[in-house]
Amino acid sequence: MKWAPHLLPEDRAEYERLLDEALRTASDRPELAAIGRRLDESQLRAMALGAAALISTAAATEYAVYVRVREEHRRPSGASVMASVLGGSGDGAAPGAGFGVVVTVLTPILAGTAALVLLLLGYVLKMLDPPPDLAAPLVTAGWFFAAVTATGLLVAAIGLLVTALRNRPAETAAARGPGGCASDELSRAREAWRHALLERGIVPFLREALTERRPEPGPGGVHPPVSERPRPLPRSAGTGFTGPGPGLAAPETGAE
Template identity: 60%
Template structure:
């Protein structure tokens, strides 16, 4: 069974449909066949009628739209796989650095923590001992060690902050070109989109507008599409073709013959068996 159905535009393509329609209405004064706009139907009324007939108009460019959606989805799938590979695969610098990079990260994270803990312990014990009278001789040594580890903690925190800032700047510098490149469609997708736009305009929107202007039955207040839209393809289903046997052919039906049963010969009393 062959089926023809009006394509329903995806939500992301409805804005593009309206943009093409608005462009056609805005430049209608450059087309002699649309010179009647404003006499009986104005731009807003024609726009409302065309939006109500979106499925009917878009059917004129069904083949181009199907191809455009197909190549766009393939491009998105390929791009998504590439992005995942880029995230999972290590960069050249990381792979060359070896396990030393992991050790450096651990040291950068743990050094401030350990130094800060040691500074707190030494300073706390040192000041507690200073409260005794007389204070132990090693109290000053504990305070000196505490302040030393405090300085190490501050230096570690500063180094970690600088590392985070450098990493953020490096990642942002690599992401900006990717986002800018993403604004441009691949060549195949761009060609398919342009083909759909051209077919939608030339075979769908413009014929619809011409027929709406030429159809006196179109109600400019209701926004209902014109009843006679000659160049918009019809939508429906064509039933399957069934081939019936020719009427003139005569077929021979099978015949059944009943078996012949022969009854035994029975005679009169004089012919009784011995």
């Protein structure tokens, strides 16, 4: 099976689903009414799968738009939140926002370390007999830094919560396009590609395959099998397909 270079692997199954849909609903299309009399569904399906690289070019423009929109909506939505929390480098951020974040993060760490060291040293000195005069100030300083650590942790938690709540409406607005929700934009792009691929690629290919002129019988009046007959080749992308006639013919080059 030959796939178009621009058709991503995740979209090849969609191509096959559209092809099966076209074959399943062929009775609703007068131009495909000859299915079963000249070529059956399995033969047409095999031909269309083999010519996937040619058929998919009929909807190359719509497919490029669909892939671009899909990639835009796959970007991590939490990137702006993390940038605001870690660096404060968003639009309109104050120059000192990054320094404030550093202080908020480092204060509990440094204060907690100082509290642990001072309390441990102060209570060890208090165990001496008699305890030195430095023991009580060390314990007092240790408990002071412990209070600073708790306060710093509380401030950091509140800051993260406020930042997350502040960025949620901004992310929701950014995820919405000018015409509505982002999912609507993605759905419209996908449906535009599907419609173009079906109406300008798959259906014209099937129609030309069914209307291809029957080859002359060989020796003994026997027609060659379907697998040995030439397959229709595209005249140009997006304008339908044309059969090559009774013999194998090269595609038109359009040279002047």
